[in-house]
Amino acid sequence: MTFSSKLHRAQELASSVVCVGLDPDPDRFPDQFRDLPAPDAARRFCKAIIEATHEVACAYKPNLAFFEALGREGLGVLEDVVSSIPPDRISIADGKRGDIGNTAGRYAIAVFENLSFDACTVSPYMGRDAVSPFLAWPEKAAFALVRTSNPSAGEVQDLDVGDVPLYFRIARMLETWSSGEPGEIGFVVGATDTTILADIRDQFPDIPLLIPGIGAQGGDPEAVMATAIAGTGPIVVTSSRSILYAGQGVDFADRARDATIRLRDDLNRGR
């Protein structure tokens, strides 16, 4: 099954385009996990979030930085968390890797073979060499950074490279680099600038989009969906902190589920 087919099925099952970002931050864990060692707390916290939200989310996106920050057990915790994502949901390794070919190949083995992720995020700054090793698996996808949602995104990505902004030129290159490769390419495009999002959707209507920046970062759900429906490629809207840390008490998992449902419904109203 291709990545897009699996994603489509997961979105149908959950009636949801919501991806829950897993950024386990020990300083923000619910009170009941405070006395546990951080790796154990992170493992239990993430598993509880997945258990509580999987009926209303199509995908999970572990943020590799937060697992690496757990110390030497970090990758073990990540492996345990990924294995608890239901097989009919999508898993996306968010590491934004980008390195020379033989190194990119190692990152691809780590996320796709060792950890069985369906997709990962990659950075295009080093060119085709850094992206194509992630496109060697027919059932996997690589979401490349095109126009991100952080405040300083535009400093580099919006630079004028002749007739178009850099992010747009990179999007065109990514389309070329992925042509004929077994795996699928997707774009990371933030929700924080809906004009840019609409423009990319218009120019690349069949490319899957991973859209961060909803929630804590300020993007508007209805505006995102209004532009997203202008194309045919699947879109995945990802939110982390506003779901994970919706509650601090014993009902934290229910609060995370409620927050996921609210976001799902806000998005579905825009469809």
Added chain:
Amino acid sequence: MTFSSKLHRAQELASSVVCVGLDPDPDRFPDQFRDLPAPDAARRFCKAIIEATHEVACAYKPNLAFFEALGREGLGVLEDVVSSIPPDRISIADGKRGDIGNTAGRYAIAVFENLSFDACTVSPYMGRDAVSPFLAWPEKAAFALVRTSNPSAGEVQDLDVGDVPLYFRIARMLETWSSGEPGEIGFVVGATDTTILADIRDQFPDIPLLIPGIGAQGGDPEAVMATAIAGTGPIVVTSSRSILYAGQGVDFADRARDATIRLRDDLNRGR
């Protein structure tokens, strides 16, 4: 002690600007490690390489991809390897991380606090947010990708952004972003295009340079040093495969030491 001071001292002690890149690839390990589980083999291999080369190298650069590809024990192996680097040598985490501020901060904690690295590599595509969290430690440095050594480096990095190539504009931004921060900024500039290297050195003479692309990637040692001496900032010339896999037999560590000495001497002749 600042990063540059520590680096200067390490280079004096070893009479060397050579950094040994640690890319532990189980498929290329010496015969004696073939029957061990990959994490154990990687740990022993890297420690043997450090032990054999530390008198003639100023720095070590573990490539995080190769440790992550070892599976759930990967970060533990990395921690053990880093702790075996002599305290009077420099350690550089090569991960090319680049993400939104709160995530970049987690990566910084992972490499600088948990693993006690002296420096790391970062990617500038997401702008200042992605770089400045790595500059918060007064004794640490972040080497940002400016112009890399891989074959496709120019596809993005050489794009014309008005009057100059993108990599040059990014170098200027990095100088600004790091101004007033406690930590030091350095640039990653490949040895494969000596004209570009010379140009960056000329324009940014006091910025520390991390220079890959010597050896397996084809850069010429004497040409690199001829340009490097045109500035005052420290330079570090990194080589991985041509040192690590110089020999396959029981004398692999001696062969690695010989390869390091040859590179050191080739470079020192250019000084």
